[in-house]
Amino acid sequence: xxxxxxxxxxxxxxxxxxxxxxxxxxxxxxxxxxxxxxxxxxxxxxxxxxxxxxxxxxxxxxxxxxxxxxxxxxxxxxxxxxxxxxxxxxxxxxxxxxxxxxxxxxxxxxxxxxxxxxxxxxxxxxxxxxxxxxxxxxxxxxxxxxxxxxxxxxxxxxxxxxxxxxxxxxxxxxxxxxxxxxxxxxxxxxxxxxxxxxxxxxxxxxxxxxxxxxxxxxxxxxxxxxxxxxxxxxxxxxxxxxxxxxxxxxxxxxxxxxxxxxxxxxxxxxxxxxxxxxxxxxxxxxxxxxxxxxxxxxxxxxxxxxxxxxxxxxxxxxxxxxxxxxxxxxxxxxxxxxxxxxxxxxxxxxx
Amino acid sequence: xxxxxxxxxxxxxxxxxxxxxxxxxxxxxxxxxxxxxxxxxxxxxxxxxxxxxxxxxxxxxxxxxxxxxxxxxxxxxxxxxxxxxxxxxxxxxxxxxxxxxxxxxxxxxxxxxxxxxxxxxxxxxxxxxxxxxxxxxxxxxxxxxxxxxxxxxxxxxxxxxxxxxxxxxxxxxxxxxxxxxxxxxxxxxxxxxxxxxxxxxxxxxxxxxxxxxxxxxxxxxxxxxxxxxxxxxxxxxxxxxxxxxxxxxxxxxxxxxxxxxxxxxxxxxxxxxxxxxxxxxxxxxxxxxxxxxxxxxxxxxxxxxxxxxxxxxxxxxxxxxxxxxxxxxxxxxxxxxxxxxxxxxxxxxxx
Numbered sequence: 001x002x003x004x005x006x007x008x009x010x011x012x013x014x015x016x017x018x019x020x021x022x023x024x025x026x027x028x029x030x031x032x033x034x035x036x037x038x039x040x041x042x043x044x045x046x047x048x049x050x051x052x053x054x055x056x057x058x059x060x061x062x063x064x065x066x067x068x069x070x071x072x073x074x075x076x077x078x079x080x081x082x083x084x085x086x087x088x089x090x091x092x093x094x095x096x097x098x099x100x101x102x103x104x105x106x107x108x109x110x111x112x113x114x115x116x117x118x119x120x121x122x123x124x125x126x127x128x129x130x131x132x133x134x135x136x137x138x139x140x141x142x143x144x145x146x147x148x149x150x151x152x153x154x155x156x157x158x159x160x161x162x163x164x165x166x167x168x169x170x171x172x173x174x175x176x177x178x179x180x181x182x183x184x185x186x187x188x189x190x191x192x193x194x195x196x197x198x199x200x201x202x203x204x205x206x207x208x209x210x211x212x213x214x215x216x217x218x219x220x221x222x223x224x225x226x227x228x229x230x231x232x233x234x235x236x237x238x239x240x241x242x243x244x245x246x247x248x249x250x251x252x253x254x255x256x257x258x259x260x261x262x263x264x265x266x267x268x269x270x271x272x273x274x275x276x277x278x279x280x281x282x283x284x285x286x287x288x289x290x291x292x293x294x295x296x297x298x299x300x301x302x303x304x305x306x307x308x309x310x311x312x313x314x315x316x317x318x319x320x321x322x323x324x325x326x327x328x329x330x331x332x333x334x335x336x337x338x339x340x341x342x343x344x345x346x347x348x349x350x351x
Numbered sequence: 352x353x354x355x356x357x358x359x360x361x362x363x364x365x366x367x368x369x370x371x372x373x374x375x376x377x378x379x380x381x382x383x384x385x386x387x388x389x390x391x392x393x394x395x396x397x398x399x400x401x402x403x404x405x406x407x408x409x410x411x412x413x414x415x416x417x418x419x420x421x422x423x424x425x426x427x428x429x430x431x432x433x434x435x436x437x438x439x440x441x442x443x444x445x446x447x448x449x450x451x452x453x454x455x456x457x458x459x460x461x462x463x464x465x466x467x468x469x470x471x472x473x474x475x476x477x478x479x480x481x482x483x484x485x486x487x488x489x490x491x492x493x494x495x496x497x498x499x500x501x502x503x504x505x506x507x508x509x510x511x512x513x514x515x516x517x518x519x520x521x522x523x524x525x526x527x528x529x530x531x532x533x534x535x536x537x538x539x540x541x542x543x544x545x546x547x548x549x550x551x552x553x554x555x556x557x558x559x560x561x562x563x564x565x566x567x568x569x570x571x572x573x574x575x576x577x578x579x580x581x582x583x584x585x586x587x588x589x590x591x592x593x594x595x596x597x598x599x600x601x602x603x604x605x606x607x608x609x610x611x612x613x614x615x616x617x618x619x620x621x622x623x624x625x626x627x628x629x630x631x632x633x634x635x636x637x638x639x640x641x642x643x644x645x646x647x648x649x650x651x652x653x654x655x656x657x658x659x660x661x662x663x664x665x666x667x668x669x670x671x672x673x674x675x676x677x678x679x680x681x682x683x684x685x686x687x688x689x690x691x692x693x694x695x696x697x698x699x700x701x702x
Contacts, residue, residue: 026588029692055446055452057416057450059415060416064408065409066406066408067408067409068406068407068458069458069460071460071461071462071509072496073496073498073502107419109422111422111507141418143420143422145423146699147507147699148700151424151504156507158511161406162418162513237383239379341380341381342381348497348498349498351496
């Protein structure tokens, strides 16, 4: 991990002279080239030198390739604990990690709205660089488009990523077996709650920070210790509830979750109650469910707790042979209820 | 190339029941899953099965990896000869091809505006599938976000792509040498003109079709014939003029272009005159400049003309040792003028 000091980059573009994004920044001429050189390449560093050309080129270590894409439209752009830029890096790193891949190279595609303050853009790209450095990935290629005022919302970012799955590793829903144990790396519902609280129109004074974080270190720790990880799913849109329903259906197994062990912070619980939300369906951006064989569950949990992003890991439930395709929640009172796939309107623009 | 009949897919989603995109289509619940299964997976086929999970996994042939990203915000979404979907596939295939890579796998990230007609989305995704099949690439992973009305413009698409550069191939501006010959695979300025003409507010009745096409077959033909291609650049935003200026600067060479040999269709020329545009700076989406050693130029030209996307290929100029960093245009009258990098406002939202 690099030192904080290295990230206090100053913008080579004189922001006072170019205070906002103009249509011409997307036109292919000198203004666009200036933006690429003095903002994107300046922030992302020499690793992104190929962003000036059409495609980045590199050689990969042995293994299968993993490839993923994610667009980010979160509103507001800045929120407690992060912004759209750090979120975009974490999201794509975590998608690759959930496939058992070592994340290596990311792309960054920007759709900028005319009038976006250049200062905001610089803050976003420097936090992308910071997040990428922390996760040990490189932003190697990019693209910029500009849309008119009222046809975007500040900035939308697409990050795609490639990584390598080491030989012998296969993390997939079809490996889930009855008896497997579900581990989660920390308290739930924080990202969605932080975003909702940050929306001005709700008018909440809240100290909830996003859980957004890169989880490749957590997964690597398990794989390097030889844990036979069967499946991983990151708990983004739709939260734990939706992820487990997808897995139960795909793997054709039952899933039983223990409400007593699930961690939700008091402030998150309180906010969700006010908003009428169930924290089990609220998005996280630094949380995964990791499914391992029962015999390795205790050791896996101990390993997870040694990693900073897994200090509060807990056993969340188990895979069963009965009630296939269904997720059951064992409530605090000992009864069981179905935790169904949520339908209809959910929190929009959380990521 | 597959038969046309295979692309007349019917949408498994009952469009009459779900006529437009709703916010909940991006929420992570049942509506989003329905959209993924019955629109995206239905159109992109089983190859995109991994789009249901976090990352696609595959093994690559020998070679270096090429990786690229492109976001598409073209307006209008549908225009003569194509739409935002086919354009997104062609653009990313061509970025990879310009690096000498065989394009293999693409991602598709959608930012949908609430209210987008489902019928438009289906037309777009089926033409993406068609274009991908024609180019021999697979769409293997995807993502969907929904933004409120007035925060987008129908649909924005990001396509990222990976491909493999065969061992021994290196196509890069630093290989450009004085004496090299510049080849272009067809008439210029068509895509930008087609888009401008299609914009309702201009009120033109025009028959100009985009030149948008996948050019991987053209590049493969040259490489398989053993042509020592030094550099390729696709002539998108900023057109030939901007691309050559970038290359002259990056490679620190002079470039001399012969106006007499450059092909611009009469209707394109006429439209550009009305709009006050220079077709040499207007975007193309199926055109490349291919730079080869002088000794191989004639053979390369003959090979290009055997490929359907290169039938109208021509010699556009040469690389010189003098006037480094500068592009000179030899005009029809025999004089020379500098073809400078265009500054300021250009055609917005052409791609």
